[in-house]
Each structure stands twice: as structure tokens, then as C-alpha cells.
Amino acid sequence: MNTETAQHEVSMDDVHDDSHEHPSDGKYIQIAAILGVLTALEVATYFVDIGPALIPALMVLMVVKFFLVVAWFMHLRFDSSLFTKFFVSGLVLATAVYVIALTVSEFWTKG
Amino acid sequence: MSETSTVDQPVVSTTGLSHTKLAMWVFLGSECLLFGALISTYLIYRGQFAHGPAPGDIFDIPFTSVSSFVLLMSSLTMVLALAALQRGDIRNNRLWLLTTALLGSIFIGGQVYEFTTFLREGLGYTTSPFSSAFFTLTGFHGVHVSLGILMLMSLFISSLRGSLRKEHSETVEIIGLYWHFVDIVWIFIFTVIYLVPSPTS
Numbered sequence: 522m523n524t525e526t527a528q529h530e531v532s533m534d535d536v537h538d539d540s541h542e543h544p545s546d547g548k549y550i551q552i553a554a555i556l557g558v559l560t561a562l563e564v565a566t567y568f569v570d571i572g573p574a575l576i577p578a579l580m581v582l583m584v585v586k587f588f589l590v591v592a593w594f595m596h597l598r599f600d601s602s603l604f605t606k607f608f609v610s611g612l613v614l615a616t617a618v619y620v621i622a623l624t625v626s627e628f629w630t631k632g
Numbered sequence: 633m634s635e636t637s638t639v640d641q642p643v644v645s646t647t648g649l650s651h652t653k654l655a656m657w658v659f660l661g662s663e664c665l666l667f668g669a670l671i672s673t674y675l676i677y678r679g680q681f682a683h684g685p686a687p688g689d690i691f692d693i694p695f696t697s698v699s700s701f702v703l704l705m706s707s708l709t710m711v712l713a714l715a716a717l718q719r720g721d722i723r724n725n726r727l728w729l730l731t732t733a734l735l736g737s738i739f740i741g742g743q744v745y746e747f748t749t750f751l752r753e754g755l756g757y758t759t760s761p762f763s764s765a766f767f768t769l770t771g772f773h774g775v776h777v778s779l780g781i782l783m784l785m786s787l788f789i790s791s792l793r794g795s796l797r798k799e800h801s802e803t804v805e806i807i808g809l810y811w812h813f814v815d816i817v818w819i820f821i822f823t824v825i826y827l828v829p830s831p832t833s
Binding site: 546556563564567580586587608609610611618619622 | 647649653654657658660661662663664665667668669671672675676693694697700701704705707708710711712714715718805808809812813815816819820822823824827828829
């Protein structure tokens with residue numbers, strides 16, 4: 522295999538110029554406002570009893586905030602998918618390892 | 633092609649992407665494992681507070697909510713600093729870098745206040761498995777924020793010296809990635825450690 526071929530082993534789907542148009546300042550402020558509202562909703566659950574919906578509601582709000590920051594502020598929405606793949610690999614590995622660890626520790630049943 | 637002419641060519645990576653940026657994403661992926669370990673350890677030990685204060689008795693949710701909001705907004709100022717430099721707007725780049733560092737410092741100040749209050753209320757690092765896991769997790773996060781502040785200040789000083797220009801925007805973007813990561817880790821910590829109801833004594 523010559524050098525030129527070896528340099529193209531990475532899938533061409535992942536390979537493209539990572540120079541890209543970022544959103545405007547106004548869009549960033551809009552995303553930050555949404556994040557602020559979501560945080561306010563999270564904090565509201567401390568003062569308002571929503572019963573068994575509490576944990577699912579908190580988890581959904583947390584995940585939405587996570588994706589907003591990663592997609593817009595960290596530009597994964599606009600960047601090469603290779604960056605996303607590396608980051609998600611770490612995230613999925615960590616989630617799998619620690620879900621197993623918590624299960625072994627009987628966290629889900631004993632809390 | 634002679635060796636000399638090869639050296640003169642612009643650096644093109646094998647992927648067509650910035651490998652420095654790729655390395656930062658790989659690093660952040662590995663950081664997920666570090667913080668995953670610390671959060672899991674906390675969850676396993678949060679009910680083991682022995683005779684010391686329990687998490688549900690000691691957490692000040694309104695106070696932590698404010699500091700969480702401050703850190704969240706620092707992600708906005710960070711991305712505005714990057715956008716300003718990409719436009720070649722050095723003045724606003726400096727302004728937003730300094731604002732981000734200031735917001736990060738306010739967050740750290742809040743954490744120092746929280747730790748001091750907990751110590752006064754009898755929750756030391758070795759008081760219980762819960763306290764050890766809590767201080768290790770939030771302390772590690774605090775160290776990450778502090779390192780981020782140092783990096784932001786080094787960018788600000790570089791800018792004042794005239795060595796941070798539009799063509800260096802990738803450096804700001806990479807430090808920005810680190811800063812946003814620290815923010816998303818806190819999004820997890822704030823929800824899982826503080827907002828999910830904790831055991832009380």
C-alpha cells in the first residue's frame with residue numbers, strides 16, 4: 522500500500538474541510554436563553570412537587586441542555602462527524618461501564 | 633518533489649481535519665470516563681453518611697442554582713469570544729474572554745464558599761464515604777474550571793501582547809471546547825447530585 526492510499530484509509534464520509542459557517546451572535550444568545558429557561562424549570566422542581574414525574578423530567582431537561590451546548594456552543598452540529606464519533610465513543614463507553622458498575626453495586630434496587 | 637519544497641507546503645493532515653482539534657475531542661471523550669467514575673462513586677456512597685450531615689440536609693439548592701446559571705452563561709461568553717476573533721474583532725474577543733474568566737471565577741468563589749460552609753457544619757473530607765465522594769467529585773470539577781480560567785487568562789494576556797489574532801482562532805476554539813465540556817459536566821452534576829432528591833438523616 523503506498524503512502525497516498527494509506528492517507529485515505531479514513532472513510533470519506535468523515536473527511537471534509539472543517540472550515541464552516543458558525544451561527545450568528547444572536548443565535549448563540551437565543552440558545553443561551555433557552556438554556557436559562559430549562560435551568561429555571563429544573564430549579565422549579567425543587568420548589569414544586571411534581572410527584573413521580575420528577576426524576577424523568579430532570580433527566581430529560583439535563584439531556585436537552587447537554588445536547589444544546591454540545592451541538593451549538595461546541596459546534597458539533599456544524600463540524601466533521603469524525604469529532605462527534607470520537608466524543609460519543611467516550612461518552613457511550615463511560616455510560617456502559619458505569620451503568621454496569623452501578624448495577625453490580627445494586628444501586629438501582631437499593632439506591 | 634524536493635525535501636525543501638515539501639517543507640514549504642502548508643500542513644495538510646491525513647484526515648483533512650485539524651488534528652489538534654481532533655486530539656481535544658479524544659481527550660474530552662476520555663474525560664467522560666473520569667467524571668463517569670466520580671459521579672458513579674458518589675451515587676454509590678451518597679447514602680453512607682454515618683453520623684455526619686446527610687446530603688439532603690446540607691445542600692443549598694438556591695445558592696447552587698445561581699452558581700450553575702453563572703457557569704452556564706460563561707459558555708455563552710466563551711462562544712462569543714470565539715465568534716469575535718473569527719470576525720477579527722480583537723476588542724470584543726478580549727472583552728468576552730475576560731468575562732468568561734470572571735464568570736468562572738465567580739463559580740469557583742461560590743464553590744469555596746460552599747465547601748467552607750460544609751466544613752463549618754461538620755462535613756469534612758473524611759467525615760463519611762458520602763463526604764469523600766462529594767468533595768472528590770466537585771473538587772475535581774473545580775480544578776478543571778480553575779485550569780480553564782488559567783488558559784483563558786493566558787489567551788487574554790496573549791491578546792494584550794498582540795499575539796492572538798484572527799488566524800489563531802483555532803486555539804481559542806480548542807480552549808473553548810474544554811470550557812464547554814466543563815460546563816456540560818456541571819449540567820450533569822447539578823442535576824444528578826443536587827436536584828435529584830438526596831437521602832436525609
